[in-house]
Amino acid sequence: MRLYTRSAGEGLPVVLLHAFPLSSAMWLAQREGLAEVCKVITPDLRGFGGSVLGGDDPSLDVMADDVVRLLDSEGVDRAVVGGLSMGGYVTMALCRRHPDRLLGVILADTKAGADPEAARSNRERIAAAVLQEGASVLLKELLPGLVGQTTVRSRAMVFGRVRGLVQSAPPTAAAWAQRAxxxxxDSFDTLRAIKTPVLVIVGEEDEITPPAEADAMVEAVPDGRLTVIEKAGHLSAIEQPEAFNRAVAEFVAELAGGSAPRG
Incomplete structure (x- = not known):
């Protein structure tokens, strides 16, 4: 299958995996803002942003293997790999399946625990509904929780951009990803086994994967640091890109042997 990717900059390769149900377009501010400190690679996970969905059964492992094939095609042996929300789930799957490909890990606005039965049932309900009714289901069911209250109140343009990204999600990809x-x-054992440094980022207003989930991940990893981004919800990279980029840049500098402080 084909995995669309967009790259910017030179230096340490940093792969950023997008949230559900968005695309790599969510990383525009990261491609621009981080290009001076690293090579930013932002693929579209299968089915999103023009990439091919293919016929595989829904699985985050499939997505993780896609990312490794992308690294191979880019000639990248090891990279810093990170993701936000669903992208974080894919990152943890990659940590589990391909730990030798990692220089560092970034987990943003995500969580390590598996879904309880009620949440799994709700994902299946949304998957079935989006196939029948289209992206309007995602706007109604998911959009209200994707950004923080500060963004809702005072950043109309940001909220509008997120709405547009959600509205653009292909229904078949959205359903496949929900089922994946x-x-x-549960990925806590995976986190405990990570041998590289880990940066955990969370928006202080994130209600989907709140700061308590971030705390639990930092406690699980052997070498972790936490950055809480003020006045941001679940999509901290879009809502507060400067703060997000600063945290990533400091982490990358640390990995590259710089003296940046831990977040």
């Missing part, structure tokens, strides 16, 4: 996320395992 529903089937994901």
């Amino acid at each position: 996320m529903a089937g994901r395992p």
